[in-house]
Amino acid sequence: MNRQLRSALGVALAATLLITAAAAPAQAHRAPAKPSVISLPDGFQPEGIATAGRYAYFGSRATGAIHRIDLIDGEGRQLSPATGTPSLGLKVDRRGRLFVSGGTGGDARVIDSRTGEVLARYQFASTPTFVNDVVLTPEAAYFTDSNKPVLYRLPLGRRGALPPADGFTAIPLTGAYQQVGSGVNLNGIVATPDGEALIVVQSNTGTLFRVDPATGVTTTVDVPGYTFTNGDGLLLLGRTLYVVQNRLNQIAVVGLNHAGTAGTVTGTITDPDFDVPTTVAKALGRLYLPNARFTTPPTPTTPYTVVGVRPR
Template identity: 55%
Template sequence: MRRSTVSSAAAVLALTLLPGVSPTTAGAAPPGDRPFPSRIELPDGFQPEGIALGPGPTAWFGSRVDGDIYEVSLRTGEGTVISQGPGTPSVGMKSDRQGRLFVAGGTSGTARVVDTETGDVLLDQALTTGTSFVNDVVLTRGAAWFTDSSKAQLYRLDREPGGAPAAAVTTVPLTGEWVQGTGFGANGISTTPTGRALLVVNSTTGLLYRVDPATGEATEVDLGGASLTAGDGMLRHGRTLYVVRNRLNEIAVIELSPTGRSGRLVRTITAGDLDPSTSFDVPTTVARFGSHLYLPNARFSTPPTPTTDYWVTKVRARAGD
């Protein structure tokens, strides 16, 4: 259900003005309202997919229904819609330090850039035409890179020296060892630890690829036989790569070589690692704040309605150690 946007401090102040109400009893926060809650409620019927975070304990989520952008305080769990969507999906997202949110547009074939302070759309850029699913995005110094799950290609949206988007798009076909297969192809995207190449997961084949951003040549990353089927959003923290395996309700934790040409599965975060107050229900993407990961639950297996519950799950980044 939808959480109230009234802060607990304001509620206590209001209650002290009522006769016979003690601020001590009225202000006692229930376990679910402790700072940095383990479960954060999203608006009913929101249908989340992507998450972007920070700097600071602020996160943004995109709706698959209409593209609305919802801002949440990780400290309190309270949130509000800061930008009305265009009526098409908001899927993978990344934010920069200047308060710009880069949003993959799913079936619209577009990328949007949103000012998180004002909610204004700074850029609404077509990346491709025809059937497409622009799924995820990663930011590098000179560009925002988007995957397309329907086509064996990436899209480079140029960024100016200060990080602002430029209306210049380059389509980079995936070549080399890339195997598109049937079903969803390229999904989550990240960078290698050196930052010199891209990492892209194929959801259907379960293979992870290192991609040369200059040529699009893809080389399979040697994972020692580990599979990443159902691989969705990815997050790299140093040499650790977190890969969300959506319908398996787990996170694969990969320790990468510096070049990203190889890696090994070091642990898997599952529902057993969660706080008892929360759960996974088809998590899709992941962001990290401090020692915790945050994942929106898309609930793909649950028929969506305007009153369907959606939430964000917090889990320790080193769960399972």
Template identity: 50%
Template sequence: MTSTERSLARRRLLTTTAALTGAALLGGTAHAADARQATWPTRFPLPDGFQPEGIAIGSEPYAWFGSLANGDVYRASLATGRGRVVHRGLGPDRPVVGLKTDRHGRLFLSGGAGGDLRTVDARTGEIEQVHEVGGAFVNDVVLTPRAAWFTDSFLPRLYRLDLGRDGAPQGVETVPLSGDWEQGPDFTANGIERTPDGSALLVVNAFAGGGGLMRVDPRTGSASAVDLGGALLPNGDGLLLLGRTLYVVQQWQNAIDVFRLNSSGTRGSLITRVTDPDRFRIPTTAAAWGDRIYLPNARFDIDPPAPDTDYDTVAVPRV
């Protein structure tokens, strides 16, 4: 091996190590494919009238879904598609939008127009904490080792819910967004993730420049536009990062745009677009298990939704 080849090999090793370390530091999880998964359903129903938006998958093959209708949380087995409501919501004015689950058996819920953040015991369904943040629309959430970060779609700010050593929620801090951040007259901030190296946050901005991605310094809130090579995210919703591959759900386009990011998350290139006209019915968010990506169909084109409106979840192969 020449000195140039040794240098390139070392660079690849360092880049890969940094990406994997960043994923671990900020709580990223990738599950090995289960040989049985080929027999699991690629589409399964959610309760009629549920109005799903967010999805979370933890360390076991179960998915949690939040309800825009009344704040319920539904848990379904990925192996069978069967499930049940495990948390009864606080009513029609207290929805659940985005949600995540941690390794301590806790759910973190975004309260939408209810203007709050909630934590729930995933085993018992009991509410642990409610933090009123006065938000206009608390939308999505991502977990890092030291905090849970929430977006607000109508206000230029993030909410940081500090976490103790055992993952127990502490106090809430409001982090104003600055720099390149532009707040639009309608929904602006949406999905949130971390950069591959774990140094910053990635937030969808559906307004600035026709819709794109912002890299946010978690210490200051300063945002800088991510160079996506001209790709736009006007309908960008949920984000899912697996290694350096970023899945962006473009809800009204019934599509997932897939990008390859550099380790710091300052640049990305479009790899492909995933569509499924027969099964996508305005999916909003995404979570992974094994070799599949799971998405709830929010059906926002049904306005107003009825108590008997049917909803489901679909799975597509990972890119």
């Protein structure tokens, strides 16, 4: 082998080793795959979920405690202690404030999602009441009451300023919506794709309604050939509406028109790890749902989980 050939081979070998050495650390430090099933504390009895970045927040229907979980490594901690009343539907805004529906407490709380400090509390109604879910718009937070044909509106001021304790209004629902029996009526709530109105699901009839937030007038969302039996949490991504059907262990996927007056069911999402999921939020390319396990008698040691599935 001549000197020129040995020199060329030496240069090639050195370059190969350099490339391999540079690539190895990146491969060795690759982030672990996100878990698709994450444990919540035993006995927690989750209901609502809200997400911000890599974190998810869960409310306990049993105690009102709020738990925060890192969706990448599955680690969690208590953010807010038990209140003695439920914490149900949750939403978090860009300012890091968590809006919490108070169930049978008839109230709502606004919590700092970093410190757990209660920033404000609003007493909407007295019993019988069940403040179930919440949606945030640029102008207000709207809450459903499963026991009454009404929405509660919490106006947001300049730069999202919260109103005083009595600064909310109740919006009676009229038109197509009718309260039925004593079961769970109004449940999940989202804004329409055009942002001009709201959509709610009535759990015990499986019907979607479009609500004019200025007047409370409702119309039925036309979804031919489908009833959203056991409809619970709602999530809107673009013009796709995800409707959690809790005891059916599935999510109905609905393509809506721009105004949210009509839609078509394009499919359903199921997963063997679903165990009566209630609400849904998107994070890190997945839909995450807490398993409420309504059909399992709760005990202090009953396990609860969160399931991540791919959207469609």
